[in-house]
Amino acid sequence: MKYRNRMKAAAVTAAVILTSLAFLYFGTAGLVDMGISDRLYQRENVTNKKIYIIGIDDKTLEQYGPVNTWSREIPAKLVSVLNGAPGGGPAVIAFDVIYSEKVDEQADEDFAAVCGEAANVAAAMSFSFKEQPEQDETGKVYYDPYHVDHVIEPYESLKKEVISGFANTYVDSDGYVRQAMAYLDHEGERIYSLSYCAYALYQEAMGETAVMPDTYGRNHRFYFSYSGRPGAYSVISMADVLDGSVDPVLFKDSIVLVGAYAVGMQDSYMPAIAHGSQMYGVEIHANIIEALLEGRTQLPAAPMPYAVVCAVLCGLFYVCAGRLKLRYSAILCGALCMGGLFTSEAAYRNGLILPTVLMPACLLVIWLIRMVQGYLSEIMRRRRVVNVFKQYVAPQVVEKISKDKDFDLVLGGENRHIAVLFVDIRGFTTMSESLKPEEVVEILNEYLGLTTQAIFENGGTLDKFVGDAAMAVFNAPFDLDDYVFRAVCTAWDMRAGADALSKKFKERFGKSVAFGIGVHCGNAVVGNIGCDFRMDYTAIGDTVNTAARLEGSAGPGQILISSDVYEAVKDRIQAAPIGEIPLKGKTNGVYVYQVEQVKRGE
DSSP, X not given: OHHHHHHHHHHHHHHHHXXXXXXXXXXXXXXXXXXXXXXXXXXXXXOOTTEEEEEEOHHHHHHHOOGGGOOTHHHHHHHHHHHTSTTOOOSEEEEOSOOOSOSOHHHHHHHHHHHHHHOOEEEEEEEEEOOEEEEOTTSOEEEETTOEEEEEOOOHHHHHHSEEEEOOOOOOTTSEEOEEEOEEEETTEEEEBHHHHHHHHHHHHTTOOOOOOOOBTTTTEEEEOOOOOTTOXXXXXXXXXXXTSSOGGGGTTSEEEEEEOSGGGOOEEEETTSTTOOEEHHHHHHHHHHHHHHTOEEEEOOHHHHHHHHHHHHHHHHHHHHHSOHHHHHHHHHXXXXXXXXXXXXXXXXXXEOOSSHHHHHHHHHHHHHHHHHHHHHXXXXXHHHHHHTTTBOHHHHHHHHHOTTOOOOBEEEEEEEEEEEEEETTHXXXXXXXXXXXXXXXXXXXXXXXXXXXXXXXXXXXXEETTEEEEEESOSSOOTTHHHHHHHHHHHHXXXXXXXXXXXXXXXXXXXXXXXXXXXXXXXXEEEEETTEEEEEEESHHHHHHHHHHHHOOTTEEEEEHHHHHHHGGGEEEEEEEEEOOTTOSSOEEEEEEEEEOOOO
């Protein structure tokens, strides 16, 4: 049994490991988990008041026309206005706009010159990726989904005067943005993202050191915590800055992000912090920059160690759940699930992403399996108990046994005060020698049917048949009210039935039958006696032996009871004292009475 339980626990542990690895390695389930994590852990908390967005919004487009028709004089003027503020300009101006082609040579050169003079401008570039087979150092072929097909960069003169950073937005397969790429290695050169470039420029301007976040994967990604929902950052129309409606002093020593803020420019994504909403790309850069400034970046947990830890916990829970009652295992399951959720959140706040629902889901499934197992086991146990005891006891007792959750068929017994009845056919051996076998069986079956019915009608337990003798106990396996009197009533019913049975057999076989009955009460050991694969529910002890000896001393039609039985029921029976008689196997004799009348219902 222990070996089987260990094998089950090991199987559960292995199953959880495989489930965890599948969950972590293969997208769909993991993305569902990330969606839940978004709702639990992504909380609005804009703490950096030095990040501003200058939006190319509808007002700006209405005043200056479509962006692709603009002269570079417009962004050049913006840089000049921002940096011309009394006391100094922004620490960083980052354009989330790709100026890749020359439009007006003079204006283009002026824009480049203004940026070079400011020395605080970052401009966007973009990578175009194409999946392509490549070889690693060992010669093994793999498919690289981030092979750079071509690069869109600022025009040459502008590229020399600004810091270029790629503005690619990493979108998970469910359409939400949770991760950012820190840098990419291309043609022997390390190129940083626009967000990281803006962050690094700001740290340098503030006299601080930029810290590269821990990354993973071929494209050097990291997860980040959003600081705000769409519209959480201060957004100023570019038109208002250019026409002087906004004092440029506002942007002193800040990070200014310039980018699309109009629906028609098609630069919006679904942010993890606000499912079902759209966030402009420039706002996503703002959130990434603040996450870098505040150190709120994360890496996913290593799949194998997490899977092993999860599996061990689930395996231990499987073992514990099998030993606890259902309500306690439910409490334990709930506590472990809550602990798992708190652990996941704590890990997230400390830079590690653990699955949120994987372990709670595994624990819940295990608990449900254990609940079903327990339910089926209880059904089988009760069925087994009923099948055993319906041979011994009255139907109402069987029903009670089947409803008692604590009753089980196990070896061992308990010391109970019981009444024991023995009954036997007098002269059966001699009578059977003169009858045909089938006639003997017919007589025996009718006799046993009579005795069994009498026992059951009075709530007793049929212990066993021994040839033509029967043994019954009262007050076991459950407490029975007035059990001593019930035992005497059973004996009286047997004798009454024996008269009619004797008359019937006299007419059919020319033979009459009579019963000898003995009843005694006292303490006895009652329970399942035997071994694991074969046991009997019975009573053993001196009380049983005394009852058997009384039955052996009873003559045909005689009911002998001990003085203990008589004292318990003397006000409801008529009995003639016989006196003390010796009983085989006992040193001292037993004072006995012969029952002559039973007074029921008084």
